[in-house]
Amino acid sequence: MTDKDYEDIPGTFVFDADRARIGYHLNQFCISLGKAEGREAFTADPEAYLDRYPMSPEQRQAVIDRDWNRMLELCGNIYYTSKLAAYDGINFQDLAGLMTGMGREAYRKMMVDGGRPIDGNRYKSEWGED
Amino acid sequence: MARITAGVGCSHVPAIGVAIDKGITGDDYWKPVFAGFEKSREWMKEANPDVIFLVYNDHCTAFDSSIIPTFALGAAAEFQPADEGWGPRPVPVVKNHQVLASHIAQSLILDEFDITVMNEMEVDHGLTVPLSVMYGQPEEWPALVIPLAVNVVMYPAPTGNRCYNLGKAIRRAVESFDEDLNVVIFGTGGMSHQLQYKRAGLINPEWDNAFLDRLTSDPVGLSQMPHIEYLREAGSEGVEMVMWHVMRGALDDEVTEVHRHYHVPASNTAVGHIILENKNED
Numbered sequence: 469m470t471d472k473d474y475e476d477i478p479g480t481f482v483f484d485a486d487r488a489r490i491g492y493h494l495n496q497f498c499i500s501l502g503k504a505e506g507r508e509a510f511t512a513d514p515e516a517y518l519d520r521y522p523m524s525p526e527q528r529q530a531v532i533d534r535d536w537n538r539m540l541e542l543c544g545n546i547y548y549t550s551k552l553a554a555y556d557g558i559n560f561q562d563l564a565g566l567m568t569g570m571g572r573e574a575y576r577k578m579m580v581d582g583g584r585p586i587d588g589n590r591y592k593s594e595w596g597e598d
Numbered sequence: 599m600a601r602i603t604a605g606v607g608c609s610h611v612p613a614i615g616v617a618i619d620k621g622i623t624g625d626d627y628w629k630p631v632f633a634g635f636e637k638s639r640e641w642m643k644e645a646n647p648d649v650i651f652l653v654y655n656d657h658c659t660a661f662d663s664s665i666i667p668t669f670a671l672g673a674a675a676e677f678q679p680a681d682e683g684w685g686p687r688p689v690p691v692v693k694n695h696q697v698l699a700s701h702i703a704q705s706l707i708l709d710e711f712d713i714t715v716m717n718e719m720e721v722d723h724g725l726t727v728p729l730s731v732m733y734g735q736p737e738e739w740p741a742l743v744i745p746l747a748v749n750v751v752m753y754p755a756p757t758g759n760r761c762y763n764l765g766k767a768i769r770r771a772v773e774s775f776d777e778d779l780n781v782v783i784f785g786t787g788g789m790s791h792q793l794q795y796k797r798a799g800l801i802n803p804e805w806d807n808a809f810l811d812r813l814t815s816d817p818v819g820l821s822q823m824p825h826i827e828y829l830r831e832a833g834s835e836g837v838e839m840v841m842w843h844v845m846r847g848a849l850d851d852e853v854t855e856v857h858r859h860y861h862v863p864a865s866n867t868a869v870g871h872i873i874l875e876n877k878n879e880d
Contacts, residue, residue: 473826474753474825474826474829474830477797477829477830477834478796478797479795479796479797479798480792480794480795480796480797480829480834481794481795481834482753482829482834483751483752483753483834484752484753484754485752485753488663488666488752491663492663495658495662495663496662496663496664499658499662499663501683502658502659502681502682502683503681504681537795537796540794540795545658545751545752545794546793546794546795546835547657547658547751547793548658548662548663550793551658551683554683554684555683560612560613560793560865560866561613561865561866564793564798564799564866567794567795567796567798568796568797568798568799569796575798575799578799579799579801579862579863579865579866580627580863582801582803582862582863583790583799583800583801583862583863583868584792584797584798584799584800584801585801585802586800586801586802586804586805586831589797589800590830590831
């Protein structure tokens with residue numbers, strides 16, 4: 469697959485079948501925290517619980533570091549990583565504050581003021597990226 | 599016979615459900631979101647559907663990464679609200695019209711839509727939030743509900759064209775069912791929003807309102823929109839809006855827009871809502 473017309477959108481990962489394959493165990497770990505049994509077992513012994521999910525060392529480290537953007541770079545998906553955030557008591561909007569580097573209050577204010585505008589945010593070239 | 603009389607397009611932002619469940623819909627942040635649904639609740643009382651055919655997406659609740667059906671039709675007798683990490687929403691159990699659901703499943707497959715049949719399924723906010731905004735907080739949901747879960751989490755979601763044609767097939771299925779039933783179809787999700795990474799918070803009101811306009815004026819043309827346009831213009835999670843085409847395809851070519859509501863923001867998302875009636879229902 470070379471023709472992915474969605475890879476020139478800035479600040480965005482499109483969770484396609486390739487990313488779903490690479491992120492599988494990371495995402496399955498995260499989603500398991502959506503249920504009380506998973507949360508309790510993870511709390512009781514985090515290392516042993518992570519051992520159940522054969523993710524890459526880099527993915528595992530991103531989880532331990534709670535590096536939300538790194539998890540996405542390593543093919544996590546937001547609907548999954550948000551369950552780990554919820555486990556930590558972080559809601560969707562505050563998670564966005566972390567991922568954008570804006571922080572909670574500035575992000576919330578941007579949304580109340582109408583959100584991030586589309587102009588200047590369509591193409592990587594507009595962000596000075598390849 | 600059973601008939602589809604109207605369609606409802608509606609966002610399903612989880613925070614809207616939280617606001618209802620916590621009883622904070624009247625505060626400054628939420629008031630304008632809910633004001634736009636007051637007319638909708640009156641309309642629902644008037645329309646009084648026997649069955650709602652509800653097109654939504656599951657958010658890795660019933661389907662995690664292990665199984666990803668593109669179209670999954672709920673055929674169980676009932677569907678329990680799921681625990682999505684904060685405990686289940688305090689909303690009524692969703693009850694199915696099981697005989698109609700089975701009939702639709704059979705009809706769709708013979709009509710060459712290879713759907714997955716779900717005889718066990720929990721439902722998440724994608725399904726229950728639209729019911730809450732349209733009905734409020736009743737003891738029981740006033741209508742039976744047939745859920746259709748559409749994959750929009752893993753790219754690619756089904757195309758707009760496929761969704762539009764599925765709507766037409768759903769209509770054929772409903773109209774070949776003998777019981778006299780008033781069916782309203784919901785298409786949910788959107789509008790513009792991006793939840794992830796550095797572009798999170800994207801909102802595109804011009805695009806959203808053009809989409810709402812074209813549901814009435816140019817539904818076939820709208821259904822041809824490629825995925826890249828949703829992803830780029832409406833945010834990575836804005837691609838959910840393909841589900842509105844299922845709703846639109848199930849209606850007449852000519853419809854009347856009887857209500858529209860648009861507000862920014864609800865949490866990270868633009869809230870969009872529309873009610874369309876078939877012209878011959880007047």
